[in-house]
Amino acid sequence: MAENKENAPVQQDMNELLKVRRDKLAAFREMGVAPFGHRFEVSHHNAAILEQYANLEGEDESAEEVTIAGRLMAIRGHGKASFSVIMDRTGRIQIYFKLDVLGEEKYKQFKLLDIGDIIGVKGHVFRTRRGELTVRVDDFDLLSKSLRPLPEKFHGLTDTEIRYRQRYVDLIMNPEVMNTFVARTNIIKSIRNYLDSRDFLEVETPVLGTIAGGAAARPFITHHNTLDLDMYLRIATELNLKRLVVGGMERVYEIGRVFRNEGMDVRHNPEFTSIEIYQAYADYNDLMDVTEGIVRDAAMAVCGSLQVDYQGTTIDYSSFKRISMNDAVKEATGKDFLSCETVEEARAMADEIGVPYEKRFGIGGILNAAFEEKVEETLIQPTFITGHPTEISPLAKRNPEDPRITDRFECFVYGRELANGFTELNDPIDQEGRFMDQLKAREDGDDEAHMMDRDFITALEYGLPPTGGLGIGVDRLVMFLTDSASIRDVLLFPTMKPLAE
RNA sequence: GGUUCACUAGCUCAGUUGGCAGAGCACCUGACUUUUAAUCAGGGUGUCCCGGGUUCAAAUCCCGGGUGAGCCA
Numbered sequence: 001m002a003e004n005k006e007n008a009p010v011q012q013d014m015n016e017l018l019k020v021r022r023d024k025l026a027a028f029r030e031m032g033v034a035p036f037g038h039r040f041e042v043s044h045h046n047a048a049i050l051e052q053y054a055n056l057e058g059e060d061e062s063a064e065e066v067t068i069a070g071r072l073m074a075i076r077g078h079g080k081a082s083f084s085v086i087m088d089r090t091g092r093i094q095i096y097f098k099l100d101v102l103g104e105e106k107y108k109q110f111k112l113l114d115i116g117d118i119i120g121v122k123g124h125v126f127r128t129r130r131g132e133l134t135v136r137v138d139d140f141d142l143l144s145k146s147l148r149p150l151p152e153k154f155h156g157l158t159d160t161e162i163r164y165r166q167r168y169v170d171l172i173m174n175p176e177v178m179n180t181f182v183a184r185t186n187i188i189k190s191i192r193n194y195l196d197s198r199d200f201l202e203v204e205t206p207v208l209g210t211i212a213g214g215a216a217a218r219p220f221i222t223h224h225n226t227l228d229l230d231m232y233l234r235i236a237t238e239l240n241l242k243r244l245v246v247g248g249m250e251r252v253y254e255i256g257r258v259f260r261n262e263g264m265d266v267r268h269n270p271e272f273t274s275i276e277i278y279q280a281y282a283d284y285n286d287l288m289d290v291t292e293g294i295v296r297d298a299a300m301a302v303c304g305s306l307q308v309d310y311q312g313t314t315i316d317y318s319s320f321k322r323i324s325m326n327d328a329v330k331e332a333t334g335k336d337f338l339s340c341e342t343v344e345e346a347r348a349m350a351d352e353i354g355v356p357y358e359k360r361f362g363i364g365g366i367l368n369a370a371f372e373e374k375v376e377e378t379l380i381q382p383t384f385i386t387g388h389p390t391e392i393s394p395l396a397k398r399n400p401e402d403p404r405i406t407d408r409f410e411c412f413v414y415g416r417e418l419a420n421g422f423t424e425l426n427d428p429i430d431q432e433g434r435f436m437d438q439l440k441a442r443e444d445g446d447d448e449a450h451m452m453d454r455d456f457i458t459a460l461e462y463g464l465p466p467t468g469g470l471g472i473g474v475d476r477l478v479m480f481l482t483d484s485a486s487i488r489d490v491l492l493f494p495t496m497k498p499l500a501e
Numbered sequence: 502g503g504u505u506c507a508c509u510a511g512c513u514c515a516g517u518u519g520g521c522a523g524a525g526c527a528c529c530u531g532a533c534u535u536u537u538a539a540u541c542a543g544g545g546u547g548u549c550c551c552g553g554g555u556u557c558a559a560a561u562c563c564c565g566g567g568u569g570a571g572c573c574a
Contacts, residue, residue, distance in 0.1 A: 015510085015511075015546065015547090016511095016528070016529080016546050017510095017511050017527080017528055017546075018511085020528065020529070021528095074537075074538085076536050076537060076539050076540095077533085077536095077539090078533055078534060078535085078536065078539080078540090079532070079533040079534065080533080080534045081533090081534035081535075081536090082534090082536085083535075083536045083537065083539080085537080094536085094537070096534095096535075096536090098534065098535095099534070100534075114528090115527075126535095128535045128536075128537090129535050129536090130535070130536070130537070132535090132536085132537070134535085134536095148511075149511040149512080149527060149528075150511080150512080150527085151511075151512040151513080151526095151527090152511085152512040152513055152525085152526045152527065153512090153526070153527080153538065154512095154513080154525085154526065154538055155512070155513040155514085155525095155526080156512080156513085157512070157513090158512090158513070159508095159512085159513090159569085160569065160570065161508090161568070161569045161570085162512095164569090165569095173512095263502090263574095265571095266571090486570095496568090496569090497567090497568065497569090498568095499567085499568065
């Protein structure tokens with residue numbers, strides 16, 4: 001592309017640091033050096049050189065000429081010879097520029113380099129007197145001139161706002177951030193691997209739809225212009241995946257972004273990644289096994305151990321406790337809510353132990369409130385809570401012995417919900433009734449209650465085989481396995497308010 | 502939504518009672534051919550988040566707003 005000065009943006013308020021770098025850019029151009037280069041063939045990553053030449057000693061140097069590329073992270077000038085550090089995705093290696101080797105012209109070019117510039121280097125590997133494996137630069141190419149100064153080398157970048165808004169700077173400066181996101185990718189790979197090897201089919205279902213179903217949450221609303229139609233961003237993948245099981249896919253899963261129009265805090269981002277898994281002819285017990293398997297494989301894949309520290313507490317993923325919600329509440333408070341015959345009894349029980357509830361809650365809702373108030377945050381080690389009230393589980397199949405509860409589980413770690421699963425409700429008549437109850441709850445002011453999905457009922461009427469389903473919060477799993485305190489630390493670009501103009 | 506805290510140079514941070522805006526790194530000039538937070542000599546580069554107010558005088562005090570972090574709902 002030709003230079004086009006008319007297209008050059010007008011630079012206002014340019015401070016000296018920026019000006020100096022643009023002057024150097026111009027100096028390169030005057031010398032006939034393109035400051036933004038092209039293809040560069042790399043023979044080694046930095047880590048590979050450090051490994052391959054680990055035994056290089058004394059005056060020896062590599063027979064081969066290596067070529068590497070990366071960003072300059074330090075420059076230590078010494079007049080007619082200089083040390084520098086170049087970083088690629090595998091790490092850093094020292095490089096050595098020497099006037100005798102490079103010649104006047106090239107060394108003058110070196111002097112115009114800044115920390116942050118991206119260069120390609122050709123050279124031989126040797127060890128310095130101080131013992132550091134180093135590439136002596138025989139020649140180098142400027143691949144991209146950096147026009148902005150990087151944060152300080154010692155303290156780096158700590159400002160959370162800049163870290164989240166300009167993640168690229170965070171990634172350059174903080175190697176542990178890179179590690180976290182590599183771990184995230186490996187966790188997702190591990191999940192895929194677990195499911196693919198068990199004959200599950202990965203699918204993709206729509207993000208846009210006219211009914212936001214499958215979870216209790218407020219959706220985002222958007223608009224389709226041609227259809228002149230308001231649409232929702234999905235809040236779960238559940239209902240479409242079950243439609244696919246009706247269609248005969250038997251074992252399906254989807255790893256995908258879902259969107260919930262709710263508050264933001266250390267554990268919640270408006271968009272996040274869920275995985276939902278459905279297995280025909282299985283029940284919730286099978287899916288608890290799947291949950292354990294997925295979490296264990298992921299822990300082994302990225303931590304190499306089933307004992308993983310999270311925020312100072314060791315979480316042991318080798319055994320998952322299983323206990324019913326009612327038993328867990330009974331253990332914690334001595335109250336047996338399922339022994340209640342009437343709502344009044346349950347309310348009295350809740351009052352005794354100081355558990356707040358809303359007027360519309362039935363016995364099940366009150367039991368759940370007691371669980372959330374008294375038990376949830378105490379579940380530090382991996383625990384499956386089972387037997388959730390039917391009242392709060394509109395998509396789960398009733399327990400055959402006690403229709404007030406469902407064959408459902410939630411997995412808790414460090415007091416937080418990590419996974420949720422159940423034997424799917426496949427009785428269309430029961431399902432329709434549950435949706436009606438949800439509509440009533442919505443009328444009573446619960447704006448997170450499920451929407452009616454007529455076509456989903458129709459699908460069930462064609463016949464959903466007995467099916468176990470499971471959803472896991474991928475971001476939370478990544479948080480646990482990377483010891484990240486905030487969900488924003490495991491999202492490359494967390495949702496941020498725009499800066500005021 | 503409520504509440505507390507933060508916002509000062511490119512970055513990390515000081516800034517006294519309200520009295521000329523500071524340091525380290527980075528950067529610029531010079532020296533230096535095996536350094537590594539290189540070193541030595543010299544140089545301060547700023548919308549003190551924004552807008553009002555009080556005051557002879559505001560980074561500092563008051564009011565409003567913005568963004569972020571934490572706690573609560």
